[in-house]
Amino acid sequence: MILLEVKNVSKKFGDKWVLKNISFTLNEGESLGILGKSGAGKSVLLHMLRGMDGYEPTEGSIIYHVSYCDKCKYVDVPSKEICKKCGSKMKKIEVNFWEDEKYSHILKKKIAIMLQRTFALYGEKTVLENILEALHNAGYEGEEAIKRAIELIKMVKLEHRITHIARDLSGGEKQRVVLARQIAKEPFIFLADEPTGTLDPQTAKLVHESLKKLVINNNISLVLTSHWPEVIAELTERAIWLEKGEIIAEGSSEEIVKKFLEQVKKLEKPEVEVEIKEDIIRLKNISKHYCSVERGVIKAVDNVTLNIREMEIFGLVGKSGAGKTTLAKIIAGVLTPSKGEYWFRVGDEWVDMTKPGLLGRGRAKRYIGILFQEYALYPHRTVLQNLTEAIGLELPDEFARMKAIHVLTSVGFSEEEAEELLDKYPNELSVGERHRVALAQVLIKEPRVVILDEPTGTMDPITRNIVAESILKSRIELEQTYVIVSHDMDFVLNVCDRAGLMRNGKLVAVDKPDKIVKLLTEEEKEEMLKHE
Incomplete structure (x- = not known):
């Protein structure tokens, strides 16, 4: 049975059309992938299907076909005839989502969504409290709520994080709590916009498995966008390809993904030969230790010695928790090391970065730029x-x-x-x-040195190559030195001159990226390398 109809939808922001004459249907229990490079209109379309403020269609309509209980206002898929909540007979209704205020408000509560970069959790509450909150909003109380919360926690494999505060979780853990909270709504449709965009492949795999268990295997209709075409192929049956706001192809996910990947051009590297100059950064026996009541002394960075040269693009690679982000923050002057030496060259003078003040790291910090993964423009x-x-x-x-x-x-x-x-x-x-x-x-x-934290987080293959080319070009145009922190070894292979591999806070090897790949363990390959 048809659950969703998108009829001749167009959307304009200012004088720019971001969606043009979009039409498709989604059946009950069907999974649909939306593929397209950055800027194609994928996220705009999902926001529109969710009813988010400012995303109403400029032209066309969004129609939901659902079953509705007049007695308790419960919404279900169109094939349901008896209300799950009160046992009353349900009626089939057709809701023009952006026009019918009476029903659209009720439908919004039953449309689940996972957004890229946005976790929508109560930061100070535990995992269990976050999930119980969602269950209470869905009408669960007492033992029934506890029982359902336990089921959801097991399904997203977070039994070991029940009492952890949400803001202290990793990105992958947060996304799995979001998934559990959204499923607690008992949605009739699930919208997922780049749900694993900022996660490493291994953590993303856990979230994908949870999506399969909780959404696909429960016959909940799914609309999914992803910058990883293989995810579209794995998690959806049918796909549409958006290009500049228009549908240019529609068919089986396997077929559409194959066509899309044919468009991914090989990275074009500048033909100008780059002259790598003398050292600009020198670290000697740098360590950063923390004390934890539960775990004792944590050696986030342990006795690292490293030189980085001017005009070099240097990659810091390793699994999640290897210490690369902590080391990058020390290089940026954001964190002070517990011990060791750190010298940064400004002009012909070496500045001691372990010393505070205008004559110490304050003098050099203005020449170090950082672009975090969670960057935000005003x-x-x-x-x-x-x-x-x-x-x-x-x-x-x-x-x-x-x-x-x-x-x-x-x-x-x-x-x-x-x-x-x-x-x-x-x-x-x-x-x-x-x-x-x-x-x-x-x-x-x-700046003299720029540190990039996971620069390829939410990007499709085409955009990843564009960003890679922008880094390579700006290195030449602006005589720039880069330190790239990444678990994306494929990107590092394309862009970096050298790379340092970190494990458990230690720098275990520094070499050309293709040599570093040969040193990776099977576990590291699974997390860091998508294409061997």
Whole structure:
């Protein structure tokens, strides 16, 4: 039976059409994948199906076909005739989702959604409390709620995290709590927008298994977007391919994924030969230790010695928890080491980064830029404002535009594209465009070294190559040194000159990326390497 109809839907933001004449149906219990590169309109479409503010169709309509209980207001799939909650006979209704306020408000409570980067949890509450809260909202009480919470916790494999506070969980653990909370709603449809976009392959696999158990195996209709085409092939039966807001192909997921992957071009590296210069960073016997009541002394970074050269792109790789992020924060001057030496070269002088103050690390920190995985542009400021006044860069208007265009072209935009971007707002940009603008925001401050934390988090293969090319190009154009923290070994192989492999806080090897791959354990390969 048809559950959802999308009829001739178009969406306009400002003067830009982001969806154009979209039409498809989704049957009860069916799984649909939405594939397309960044900026194709995938997330906009999912937000529209959920009824999120500001995402109403400019043209066309969203129609849900459901069964509805007049007595207790319970909503179920159209094939259900008897209400699960009160036993009354249900009626079949057709809801024009963005027009019928009476029913759309009720339907929203029964539409589950998982969003990329947004975990929507009560940060100070435990895993159990978060899930019980969702169950209470769904009408479960007492022993029934406890029993159902236990079932959900087992299904998402979080028995070992029941009493942990939500904000202290890893990204993968948070996403599994979100999944359990959404299933607690007893939804008639499940929307998943890049649910594992920021996770390493091994953790993503756990979330995918949970999605299969809780959504697909329970015959809940699924609409899924992912930047990993193979995930679309694995988790959905049918797929549509969006390109610039239009459906350009529709068919079996296997067939659509195959066509999409044919469009992924090989990474184009600059032909200019790069001259790697002298050391700019020197670490000697650097350690960072923490004390924990439960675990005693934790050696997050343990006796690391490392030199990084100017104009080099250096990768810090390792499994989750290996210590690479902590080491990167020490290099950035955000964390002070527990012991060891750290010297950073400014001009011809070496600055002791273990010493505080303007003559110590304060002198060098202004020359170190960081782009975190959770970067955020100011949503109510234009690209030009994000690149200048929003970060305290005060320049006369013409100079500001000139500098902004220069740095945007250095990360891969043409001059014409850069000009057009300056007056746009972040929500008018694709994921890949936003990432490059965020990188430009770091580069415009003229750092000597830029640290990138998981730069390929939520990107489709095409956008990953665009970002890789922007890093390689800006290294040449701006004489930039990069430190890339990543569990994406494929990306490191494409971009980095050398890489350092970390295990349990120790730097176990430094070599060319293809040599580092040969040193990976089977467990490391499973988490870090998607294509051997």
